[in-house]
Amino acid sequence: MSGSEYLISELRRVRESMGLTQESWGERVHFSAKHVGSIERGERPALPNYLGMVDKVFGTGFMKFYREFVIGENDPVWFREFVDYEARASMIRLFQPLVVPGLLQTEAYARALLTSYDVVGPAQDSAIATRLGRQEILNRESEPCRLVAVLDENVLHREVGDAEVMREQLTVLAVASTRPNAIVHVVPTTTGAYPGLDGPFAIATVEARGVGYVEGRLGGKVVESPDDVAELDRDWESIRAHTLSSGQSRELIMRMAEKWT
Structure with missing residues (x-):
């Protein structure tokens, strides 16, 4: 069981x-x-x-x-170690050029994504419970985790589910960006080529040290080497240099939410 x-x-x-x-x-x-x-x-x-x-x-x-x-029982084996770090993190910086990050997904958006991956039935329900349960780190009463998320603007345009799902998801995303422990930045489509096109990654600050996670098509990789984490830090700063301000990003997200009406 x-x-x-x-x-x-x-x-x-x-x-x-x-x-x-x-x-x-x-x-x-x-x-x-x-x-x-x-x-x-x-x-x-x-x-x-x-x-x-x-x-x-x-x-x-x-x-x-x-x-x-x-939490974690439905995560891939290669991701479970990072989920443990994530649960203990004081801050998480993440970049996602493809979809809304799991830590900010609504139930409907997550369900639509999992359906597209052919994850259905009880397995889907369990996976959603695990994914949304991870969001608790942002809501805990004692020292909630600080989140800085950077998204590519294409995430706001890509229809996942239907218009209602997208409107709810983008509204939730905009509201999340107003919280004292969350910042959301968007890289506009006018940017062209930039370092983030290599793919999504995250950096968790755990007990004053950084631990990274790099996603791949056939699996992910936890990054603990100080040199490798430093490289992710450099990539992160390069990507941040291309983003809109938090206020501009929130305005763009809300405009896109209205588009999905």
């Missing part, structure tokens, strides 16, 4: 042990009975917003279990 399967079974067991119906449970945690039922049947992933409310209302420890045993 996977961690996510055990989590679902425990949510159902605890509810039943309290003698609560899905309706009464849902009323207490401010989710619909339909939502509760779909989670317990494995049709919908149990996400941090739901688990956090359950813990708050009933004094359970589902978020702790989620962090320790569910």
Whole structure:
């Protein structure tokens, strides 16, 4: 039994042990009975917003279990090590020229992406739960991670899902850029060729040292060598030199969100 399967079974067991119906449970945690039922049947992933409310209302420890045993179970083996660094990072700098980064994706956008990769059914739900669960590092009450994200403007133009999915995703992206611990920059299409065209990467600051992750078509690579991380730092600064300011980037993102209406 996977961690996510055990989590679902425990949510159902605890509810039943309290003698609560899905309706009464849902009323207490401010989710619909339909939502509760779909989670317990494995049709919908149990996400941090739901688990956090359950813990708050009933004094359970589902978020702790989620962090320790569910997050990362659906990530590729080569990415799991970086997910661990990511969870402990004080700052993450990332560059993504192709799609909205996982740390900023909406559920609908993530689902559309996974569908395009032929990840469907329970595997898709588990992968979404894992991906959205990673976003907790930006929302934690104690020392939330600082995020600096750079996107190529083409990410804003590439339709993932449909217009409604894109409008929601870009609106969420713009709102995220107003948070005190998040900055979003966009490299405009007028830039032409620049170092970022080599592909996406991320640099996590963990205990005062940098750890990188470079994505590839057949897998990814965790970068820990100081010399290699320094090279990623240089690439990062070169890319940043081509970006719009955070304010200009936010305005562009909002204009594009309106385009998808």
